[in-house]
Amino acid sequence: SAMEMGYADHGGGPSMRPMHHHQSLAELKPAADRPADVSVRLVARKERFEIAGRGSMRGYTLNHTSPGPQITAKQGELIEVTLVNESVPEGMTLHWHGVDVPAAEDGVAGITQDAVLPGQTFVYRFVAVDVGTYWYHSHQVSHEQVKDGLYGVLVVSPGTTDVVAAVHTYDKVRTVNGGYGERRVAGTGTVRLRLINTDNGPMAAWVDGAGYRVLAVDGTEVNAPTPVEGKSVLVTAGGRIDLEITLPGKAVRIGLGGGPTTLVIGEGDAPAGREPADRVDLLSYGKPAALPFDPAAADRHFEYRIGRRPGFLDGKPGLWWTINGHQFPDVPMFMVAEDDVVTMTIKNGSGQVHPMHLHGHHVLVLSRDGVRATGSPWWTDSLNVEDDETYEIAFRADNPGIWMDHCHNLPHAAQGLTTHLMYE
Numbered sequence: 074s075a076m077e078m079g080y081a082d083h084g085g086g087p088s089m090r091p092m093h094h095h096q097s098l099a100e101l102k103p104a105a106d107r108p109a110d111v112s113v114r115l116v117a118r119k120e121r122f123e124i125a126g127r128g129s130m131r132g133y134t135l136n137h138t139s140p141g142p143q144i145t146a147k148q149g150e151l152i153e154v155t156l157v158n159e160s161v162p163e164g165m166t167l168h169w170h171g172v173d174v175p176a177a178e179d180g181v182a183g184i185t186q187d188a189v190l191p192g193q194t195f196v197y198r199f200v201a202v203d204v205g206t207y208w209y210h211s212h213q214v215s216h217e218q219v220k221d222g223l224y225g226v227l228v229v230s231p232g233t234t235d236v237v238a239a240v241h242t243y244d245k246v247r248t249v250n251g252g253y254g255e256r257r258v259a260g261t262g263t264v265r266l267r268l269i270n271t272d273n274g275p276m277a278a279w280v281d282g283a284g285y286r287v288l289a290v291d292g293t294e295v296n297a298p299t300p301v302e303g304k305s306v307l308v309t310a311g312g313r314i315d316l317e318i319t320l321p322g323k324a325v326r327i328g329l330g331g332g333p334t335t336l337v338i339g340e341g342d343a344p345a346g347r348e349p350a351d352r353v354d355l356l357s358y359g360k361p362a363a364l365p366f367d368p369a370a371a372d373r374h375f376e377y378r379i380g381r382r383p384g385f386l387d388g389k390p391g392l393w394w395t396i397n398g399h400q401f402p403d404v405p406m407f408m409v410a411e412d413d414v415v416t417m418t419i420k421n422g423s424g425q426v427h428p429m430h431l432h433g434h435h436v437l438v439l440s441r442d443g444v445r446a447t448g449s450p451w452w453t454d455s456l457n458v459e460d461d462e463t464y465e466i467a468f469r470a471d472n473p474g475i476w477m478d479h480c481h482n483l484p485h486a487a488q489g490l491t492t493h494l495m496y497e
Protein backbone atom coordinates (compact mmCIF):
# COMPACT_ATOMS: atom_id res chain seq x y z
CA SER A 74 0.00 0.00 0.00
CA ALA A 75 0.99 3.64 -0.25
CA MET A 76 1.88 3.63 3.45
CA GLU A 77 4.76 1.28 2.80
CA MET A 78 6.56 3.71 0.54
CA GLY A 79 9.60 5.67 1.66
CA TYR A 80 10.10 9.33 2.43
CA ALA A 81 7.28 9.79 4.94
CA ASP A 82 9.93 10.45 7.56
CA HIS A 83 11.50 13.42 5.81
CA GLY A 84 8.25 15.09 4.88
CA GLY A 85 7.93 17.13 8.06
CA GLY A 86 9.83 20.39 8.18
CA PRO A 87 9.39 23.50 6.07
CA SER A 88 11.63 23.50 3.03
CA MET A 89 12.69 25.50 0.05
CA ARG A 90 10.30 25.17 -2.84
CA PRO A 91 11.80 22.31 -4.80
CA MET A 92 12.18 22.89 -8.49
CA HIS A 93 9.47 21.65 -10.80
CA HIS A 94 6.69 22.17 -8.27
CA HIS A 95 4.53 25.01 -9.28
CA GLN A 96 2.42 26.92 -6.84
CA SER A 97 0.09 27.98 -9.59
CA LEU A 98 -0.33 27.93 -13.30
CA ALA A 99 0.10 31.72 -13.27
CA GLU A 100 3.74 31.15 -12.45
CA LEU A 101 4.25 29.26 -15.72
CA LYS A 102 2.06 31.37 -17.95
CA PRO A 103 3.34 34.79 -18.99
CA ALA A 104 0.99 37.76 -19.29
CA ALA A 105 0.02 38.30 -22.92
CA ASP A 106 1.67 41.72 -23.02
CA ARG A 107 4.94 40.77 -21.32
CA PRO A 108 7.82 41.29 -23.75
CA ALA A 109 10.08 38.31 -24.39
CA ASP A 110 13.54 38.20 -22.83
CA VAL A 111 14.82 35.57 -25.24
CA SER A 112 13.35 35.48 -28.71
CA VAL A 113 14.33 32.91 -31.23
CA ARG A 114 13.11 32.32 -34.76
CA LEU A 115 13.52 28.74 -35.93
CA VAL A 116 13.03 27.97 -39.60
CA ALA A 117 12.52 24.27 -40.29
CA ARG A 118 13.53 22.77 -43.60
CA LYS A 119 13.94 19.43 -45.27
CA GLU A 120 17.44 19.55 -46.75
CA ARG A 121 20.98 18.17 -46.69
CA PHE A 122 23.18 19.21 -43.82
CA GLU A 123 26.70 18.60 -42.57
CA ILE A 124 27.67 16.24 -39.73
CA ALA A 125 31.08 17.66 -38.77
CA GLY A 126 33.73 14.96 -39.21
CA ARG A 127 31.47 12.70 -41.21
CA GLY A 128 29.95 14.29 -44.30
CA SER A 129 26.45 15.31 -45.18
CA MET A 130 23.08 13.64 -44.86
CA ARG A 131 19.50 14.29 -45.88
CA GLY A 132 17.17 15.18 -43.09
CA TYR A 133 15.68 18.16 -41.37
CA THR A 134 17.27 21.34 -40.08
CA LEU A 135 16.40 24.33 -37.93
CA ASN A 136 18.07 27.47 -39.28
CA HIS A 137 20.09 25.19 -41.61
CA THR A 138 21.69 23.09 -38.83
CA SER A 139 20.96 19.97 -36.85
CA PRO A 140 20.91 20.19 -33.89
CA GLY A 141 19.12 23.52 -34.20
CA PRO A 142 20.46 26.58 -32.37
CA GLN A 143 20.94 26.20 -28.63
CA ILE A 144 18.41 28.28 -26.71
CA THR A 145 19.82 29.71 -23.51
CA ALA A 146 17.80 31.61 -20.95
CA LYS A 147 18.28 32.72 -17.39
CA GLN A 148 15.81 31.55 -14.78
CA GLY A 149 12.62 33.60 -14.84
CA GLU A 150 13.08 34.87 -18.38
CA LEU A 151 10.28 34.70 -20.91
CA ILE A 152 11.22 32.58 -23.91
CA GLU A 153 9.43 33.21 -27.18
CA VAL A 154 10.13 30.87 -30.06
CA THR A 155 8.67 31.52 -33.48
CA LEU A 156 8.59 28.31 -35.45
CA VAL A 157 8.41 28.74 -39.20
CA ASN A 158 7.88 25.56 -41.18
CA GLU A 159 9.41 26.29 -44.53
CA SER A 160 9.56 22.78 -45.97
CA VAL A 161 8.87 19.91 -43.57
CA PRO A 162 6.21 18.18 -45.65
CA GLU A 163 4.38 16.26 -42.87
CA GLY A 164 4.09 19.37 -40.69
CA MET A 165 5.84 19.67 -37.31
CA THR A 166 5.74 21.08 -33.80
CA LEU A 167 8.22 21.84 -31.03
CA HIS A 168 7.95 20.03 -27.69
CA TRP A 169 10.01 21.37 -24.76
CA HIS A 170 11.20 18.06 -23.33
CA GLY A 171 11.37 18.25 -19.55
CA VAL A 172 10.14 21.83 -19.24
CA ASP A 173 6.88 22.08 -17.31
CA VAL A 174 5.20 24.50 -19.71
CA PRO A 175 1.49 25.39 -19.72
CA ALA A 176 -0.38 22.70 -21.66
CA ALA A 177 -1.07 24.92 -24.69
CA GLU A 178 2.68 25.37 -25.24
CA ASP A 179 3.54 21.64 -25.01
CA GLY A 180 3.82 21.17 -28.78
CA VAL A 181 2.10 17.82 -29.22
CA ALA A 182 0.52 17.63 -32.67
CA GLY A 183 -3.09 16.53 -32.47
CA ILE A 184 -3.40 17.21 -28.73
CA THR A 185 -2.20 20.66 -27.77
CA GLN A 186 -2.05 22.11 -31.28
CA ASP A 187 -2.29 21.16 -34.92
CA ALA A 188 0.91 20.33 -36.76
CA VAL A 189 2.47 23.45 -38.29
CA LEU A 190 2.30 22.85 -42.03
CA PRO A 191 4.73 24.12 -44.67
CA GLY A 192 4.21 27.85 -45.00
CA GLN A 193 2.75 28.16 -41.49
CA THR A 194 4.14 29.77 -38.34
CA PHE A 195 3.52 29.07 -34.65
CA VAL A 196 4.66 31.07 -31.64
CA TYR A 197 5.54 29.38 -28.33
CA ARG A 198 5.75 31.51 -25.17
CA PHE A 199 6.68 30.26 -21.73
CA VAL A 200 8.59 31.34 -18.67
CA ALA A 201 11.81 29.51 -17.82
CA VAL A 202 10.68 28.89 -14.24
CA ASP A 203 13.12 26.08 -13.45
CA VAL A 204 16.87 26.08 -13.93
CA GLY A 205 17.93 22.95 -15.80
CA THR A 206 19.16 21.07 -18.85
CA TYR A 207 16.43 20.45 -21.39
CA TRP A 208 15.98 19.81 -25.09
CA TYR A 209 13.39 20.45 -27.70
CA HIS A 210 12.15 18.30 -30.55
CA SER A 211 9.34 17.93 -33.00
CA HIS A 212 6.36 15.93 -31.75
CA GLN A 213 4.85 15.08 -35.12
CA VAL A 214 5.82 11.67 -36.57
CA SER A 215 8.51 12.10 -33.96
CA HIS A 216 10.10 8.70 -34.51
CA GLU A 217 11.14 9.96 -37.97
CA GLN A 218 11.53 13.68 -37.43
CA VAL A 219 13.63 13.52 -34.27
CA LYS A 220 15.98 10.86 -35.71
CA ASP A 221 16.43 12.92 -38.88
CA GLY A 222 17.37 16.10 -37.10
CA LEU A 223 14.51 18.18 -35.66
CA TYR A 224 15.93 18.79 -32.20
CA GLY A 225 18.06 21.21 -30.22
CA VAL A 226 19.28 22.11 -26.73
CA LEU A 227 17.57 24.37 -24.20
CA VAL A 228 19.50 25.47 -21.11
CA VAL A 229 17.97 27.48 -18.31
CA SER A 230 20.90 28.64 -16.22
CA PRO A 231 21.35 30.63 -13.07
CA GLY A 232 24.03 32.44 -15.11
CA THR A 233 26.98 30.00 -15.14
CA THR A 234 29.15 28.97 -18.10
CA ASP A 235 28.78 25.37 -19.07
CA VAL A 236 29.78 22.72 -21.54
CA VAL A 237 26.95 20.98 -23.38
CA ALA A 238 27.13 17.45 -24.81
CA ALA A 239 24.02 16.73 -26.85
CA VAL A 240 24.28 13.17 -28.14
CA HIS A 241 22.30 12.17 -31.21
CA THR A 242 22.42 9.28 -33.64
CA TYR A 243 21.55 9.83 -37.29
CA ASP A 244 21.11 6.43 -38.93
CA LYS A 245 23.76 4.63 -36.82
CA VAL A 246 26.17 7.61 -36.76
CA ARG A 247 26.46 8.75 -33.14
CA THR A 248 27.30 12.44 -32.82
CA VAL A 249 27.94 14.91 -30.03
CA ASN A 250 26.86 18.51 -30.60
CA GLY A 251 26.35 17.61 -34.24
CA GLY A 252 29.86 16.21 -34.88
CA TYR A 253 31.33 12.73 -35.25
CA GLY A 254 34.55 11.30 -33.74
CA GLU A 255 36.69 13.10 -31.14
CA ARG A 256 35.10 16.50 -30.62
CA ARG A 257 36.77 19.20 -28.55
CA VAL A 258 35.57 22.08 -26.41
CA ALA A 259 37.50 24.61 -24.37
CA GLY A 260 37.34 24.50 -20.58
CA THR A 261 39.38 25.29 -17.48
CA GLY A 262 38.78 25.06 -13.77
CA THR A 263 35.46 23.53 -12.80
CA VAL A 264 32.95 22.90 -15.55
CA ARG A 265 29.33 21.89 -15.49
CA LEU A 266 28.84 19.33 -18.25
CA ARG A 267 25.24 19.04 -19.44
CA LEU A 268 24.76 15.60 -21.02
CA ILE A 269 21.64 15.19 -23.14
CA ASN A 270 20.62 11.87 -24.67
CA THR A 271 18.34 12.57 -27.61
CA ASP A 272 18.47 8.95 -28.86
CA ASN A 273 16.06 6.06 -28.46
CA GLY A 274 18.22 3.92 -26.17
CA PRO A 275 20.09 4.44 -22.88
CA MET A 276 23.73 5.54 -22.95
CA ALA A 277 26.48 5.19 -20.34
CA ALA A 278 28.72 8.24 -19.96
CA TRP A 279 31.94 8.53 -17.98
CA VAL A 280 34.95 10.79 -17.46
CA ASP A 281 38.48 9.65 -18.29
CA GLY A 282 41.08 11.69 -16.43
CA ALA A 283 39.08 13.11 -13.51
CA GLY A 284 36.40 12.34 -10.95
CA TYR A 285 33.04 14.10 -10.98
CA ARG A 286 29.83 14.76 -9.08
CA VAL A 287 26.32 14.31 -10.45
CA LEU A 288 24.84 17.78 -10.02
CA ALA A 289 21.43 17.29 -11.61
CA VAL A 290 19.13 14.69 -13.12
CA ASP A 291 16.58 15.68 -15.77
CA GLY A 292 16.97 19.34 -14.84
CA THR A 293 16.57 18.93 -11.06
CA GLU A 294 19.51 19.50 -8.70
CA VAL A 295 20.75 16.54 -6.64
CA ASN A 296 20.88 17.14 -2.89
CA ALA A 297 24.42 16.79 -1.45
CA PRO A 298 26.10 15.12 -4.45
CA THR A 299 29.11 13.04 -3.40
CA PRO A 300 32.35 12.58 -5.41
CA VAL A 301 32.41 9.70 -7.91
CA GLU A 302 35.54 7.94 -9.20
CA GLY A 303 35.75 5.16 -11.75
CA LYS A 304 32.02 4.79 -12.40
CA SER A 305 29.79 5.52 -15.33
CA VAL A 306 26.45 7.23 -15.14
CA LEU A 307 23.45 6.17 -17.22
CA VAL A 308 21.77 8.82 -19.35
CA THR A 309 18.26 7.58 -20.12
CA ALA A 310 16.91 8.06 -23.64
CA GLY A 311 15.45 11.56 -23.46
CA GLY A 312 17.17 12.14 -20.12
CA ARG A 313 19.72 14.71 -19.00
CA ILE A 314 22.55 14.37 -16.47
CA ASP A 315 24.68 17.33 -15.35
CA LEU A 316 28.18 16.53 -14.10
CA GLU A 317 30.59 18.77 -12.24
CA ILE A 318 34.14 18.08 -13.37
CA THR A 319 37.19 19.77 -11.89
CA LEU A 320 39.78 19.75 -14.65
CA PRO A 321 43.12 18.44 -13.36
CA GLY A 322 45.16 20.98 -15.39
CA LYS A 323 44.99 18.75 -18.45
CA ALA A 324 42.28 17.60 -20.80
CA VAL A 325 39.66 15.01 -19.85
CA ARG A 326 37.66 12.82 -22.17
CA ILE A 327 33.96 12.13 -21.84
CA GLY A 328 33.11 8.59 -22.96
CA LEU A 329 29.71 8.47 -24.63
CA GLY A 330 28.56 4.88 -24.92
CA GLY A 331 31.96 3.54 -25.98
CA GLY A 332 31.89 4.37 -29.70
CA PRO A 333 34.27 6.56 -31.69
CA THR A 334 32.44 9.75 -30.69
CA THR A 335 33.80 11.33 -27.50
CA LEU A 336 34.02 14.84 -26.11
CA VAL A 337 37.40 16.19 -24.96
CA ILE A 338 37.31 19.17 -22.62
CA GLY A 339 40.50 21.23 -22.46
CA GLU A 340 43.73 21.45 -24.51
CA GLY A 341 46.18 18.67 -25.44
CA ASP A 342 45.99 14.90 -25.21
CA ALA A 343 43.27 13.32 -23.13
CA PRO A 344 43.35 9.78 -21.73
CA ALA A 345 41.21 7.24 -23.57
CA GLY A 346 39.64 4.67 -21.26
CA ARG A 347 36.93 2.08 -21.44
CA GLU A 348 33.55 2.05 -19.84
CA PRO A 349 33.98 1.46 -16.08
CA ALA A 350 32.37 -1.73 -14.76
CA ASP A 351 30.55 0.16 -11.99
CA ARG A 352 27.73 2.63 -12.39
CA VAL A 353 26.26 5.34 -10.17
CA ASP A 354 22.90 4.21 -8.79
CA LEU A 355 20.63 7.25 -8.47
CA LEU A 356 18.49 5.33 -5.98
CA SER A 357 21.18 5.80 -3.33
CA TYR A 358 23.17 8.81 -4.60
CA GLY A 359 23.22 12.01 -2.54
CA LYS A 360 21.25 12.70 0.65
CA PRO A 361 17.51 12.74 1.37
CA ALA A 362 15.78 16.13 1.58
CA ALA A 363 12.31 17.39 2.44
CA LEU A 364 9.63 16.63 -0.15
CA PRO A 365 6.89 18.97 -1.38
CA PHE A 366 4.20 16.34 -0.71
CA ASP A 367 3.84 13.11 1.19
CA PRO A 368 3.81 10.11 -1.17
CA ALA A 369 2.51 7.94 1.66
CA ALA A 370 -0.72 9.97 1.59
CA ALA A 371 -1.52 9.46 -2.09
CA ASP A 372 -4.96 10.36 -3.43
CA ARG A 373 -4.65 7.97 -6.37
CA HIS A 374 -2.62 4.97 -7.32
CA PHE A 375 -2.14 3.69 -10.85
CA GLU A 376 -0.55 0.63 -12.39
CA TYR A 377 1.32 0.95 -15.67
CA ARG A 378 2.18 -2.59 -16.78
CA ILE A 379 4.08 -2.77 -20.04
CA GLY A 380 3.77 -5.91 -22.14
CA ARG A 381 3.94 -7.05 -25.72
CA ARG A 382 1.77 -9.27 -27.87
CA PRO A 383 1.01 -10.03 -31.48
CA GLY A 384 -1.90 -8.14 -32.97
CA PHE A 385 -2.86 -5.43 -35.42
CA LEU A 386 -2.18 -1.70 -35.27
CA ASP A 387 -3.66 0.50 -38.02
CA GLY A 388 -4.41 -2.77 -39.81
CA LYS A 389 -0.74 -3.82 -39.72
CA PRO A 390 0.17 -7.12 -38.08
CA GLY A 391 3.11 -7.07 -35.68
CA LEU A 392 4.30 -7.46 -32.12
CA TRP A 393 2.76 -4.41 -30.47
CA TRP A 394 3.27 -2.98 -27.01
CA THR A 395 0.50 -3.21 -24.46
CA ILE A 396 -0.35 -1.13 -21.40
CA ASN A 397 -2.18 -3.06 -18.70
CA GLY A 398 -2.90 -5.71 -21.31
CA HIS A 399 -4.55 -3.27 -23.71
CA GLN A 400 -3.33 -2.39 -27.12
CA PHE A 401 -3.28 1.17 -28.48
CA PRO A 402 -5.60 3.01 -29.01
CA ASP A 403 -7.66 0.94 -26.56
CA VAL A 404 -5.34 1.94 -23.68
CA PRO A 405 -6.39 3.26 -20.31
CA MET A 406 -5.95 6.99 -19.63
CA PHE A 407 -4.89 8.06 -16.17
CA MET A 408 -7.45 10.48 -14.69
CA VAL A 409 -6.44 12.88 -11.94
CA ALA A 410 -7.84 15.93 -10.22
CA GLU A 411 -5.75 19.03 -9.69
CA ASP A 412 -3.55 18.78 -6.58
CA ASP A 413 -3.87 15.02 -6.26
CA VAL A 414 -0.84 13.21 -4.99
CA VAL A 415 -0.46 10.30 -7.37
CA THR A 416 1.58 7.12 -7.04
CA MET A 417 2.20 4.77 -9.92
CA THR A 418 3.73 1.33 -10.28
CA ILE A 419 5.53 0.90 -13.60
CA LYS A 420 6.19 -2.74 -14.29
CA ASN A 421 8.01 -3.84 -17.41
CA GLY A 422 7.40 -7.40 -18.55
CA SER A 423 7.82 -6.74 -22.26
CA GLY A 424 11.29 -8.12 -22.95
CA GLN A 425 12.86 -4.73 -23.74
CA VAL A 426 13.94 -1.55 -21.96
CA HIS A 427 11.59 1.46 -22.06
CA PRO A 428 12.49 5.07 -21.22
CA MET A 429 9.18 6.31 -19.79
CA HIS A 430 8.45 10.00 -20.26
CA LEU A 431 5.57 11.97 -18.72
CA HIS A 432 4.98 15.44 -20.14
CA GLY A 433 4.38 18.51 -17.99
CA HIS A 434 5.40 16.96 -14.65
CA HIS A 435 8.39 15.54 -12.83
CA VAL A 436 8.03 12.32 -10.93
CA LEU A 437 9.80 11.18 -7.78
CA VAL A 438 11.28 7.67 -7.76
CA LEU A 439 10.23 5.87 -4.57
CA SER A 440 11.64 2.40 -5.19
CA ARG A 441 13.00 -0.04 -7.74
CA ASP A 442 12.20 -3.73 -7.43
CA GLY A 443 11.09 -3.14 -3.86
CA VAL A 444 14.32 -1.40 -2.83
CA ARG A 445 13.48 2.03 -1.49
CA ALA A 446 15.21 5.20 -2.58
CA THR A 447 17.65 6.30 0.12
CA GLY A 448 19.60 9.05 -1.66
CA SER A 449 18.72 12.53 -2.84
CA PRO A 450 15.09 12.82 -3.96
CA TRP A 451 15.35 11.45 -7.50
CA TRP A 452 13.12 13.60 -9.71
CA THR A 453 12.87 12.45 -13.28
CA ASP A 454 10.95 13.02 -16.48
CA SER A 455 12.66 10.21 -18.43
CA LEU A 456 12.98 6.97 -16.46
CA ASN A 457 14.88 3.97 -17.80
CA VAL A 458 12.76 0.91 -16.99
CA GLU A 459 14.63 -2.29 -17.89
CA ASP A 460 12.86 -5.50 -18.72
CA ASP A 461 11.62 -7.18 -15.53
CA GLU A 462 12.04 -4.04 -13.46
CA THR A 463 9.34 -2.45 -11.32
CA TYR A 464 9.47 1.18 -10.27
CA GLU A 465 7.24 2.97 -7.81
CA ILE A 466 6.99 6.67 -8.55
CA ALA A 467 4.97 9.60 -7.18
CA PHE A 468 4.05 13.04 -8.37
CA ARG A 469 1.68 15.88 -7.63
CA ALA A 470 -0.88 16.73 -10.30
CA ASP A 471 -0.06 20.44 -10.38
CA ASN A 472 -0.31 21.31 -14.08
CA PRO A 473 -3.80 20.87 -15.58
CA GLY A 474 -4.07 19.68 -19.17
CA ILE A 475 -3.85 16.56 -21.30
CA TRP A 476 -0.35 15.16 -21.10
CA MET A 477 1.33 12.38 -23.02
CA ASP A 478 2.89 9.58 -21.01
CA HIS A 479 4.91 7.48 -23.43
CA CYS A 480 8.03 5.52 -24.13
CA HIS A 481 10.78 7.82 -25.43
CA ASN A 482 12.14 5.08 -27.64
CA LEU A 483 10.12 6.93 -30.25
CA PRO A 484 9.41 3.96 -32.54
CA HIS A 485 7.92 2.22 -29.48
CA ALA A 486 5.64 5.20 -28.85
CA ALA A 487 4.47 4.91 -32.46
CA GLN A 488 3.98 1.15 -31.87
CA GLY A 489 1.48 1.69 -29.10
CA LEU A 490 3.48 2.52 -25.98
CA THR A 491 1.60 5.77 -25.49
CA THR A 492 -1.12 6.89 -23.11
CA HIS A 493 -2.27 10.15 -21.55
CA LEU A 494 -2.65 11.75 -18.18
CA MET A 495 -5.88 13.72 -18.02
CA TYR A 496 -7.27 16.16 -15.47
CA GLU A 497 -10.95 15.66 -14.73
Ligand code: C2O
Nearest residue numbers: 168170311430477
Ligand atom coordinates in the same frame (compact mmCIF):
# COMPACT_ATOMS: atom_id res chain seq x y z
CU1 C2O B 1 10.60 14.25 -25.74
CU2 C2O B 1 6.56 13.19 -25.92
O1 C2O B 1 8.60 13.75 -25.83
Ligand code: CU
Nearest residue numbers: 427480482485
Ligand atom coordinates in the same frame (compact mmCIF):
# COMPACT_ATOMS: atom_id res chain seq x y z
CU1 CU C 1 9.86 1.54 -25.28
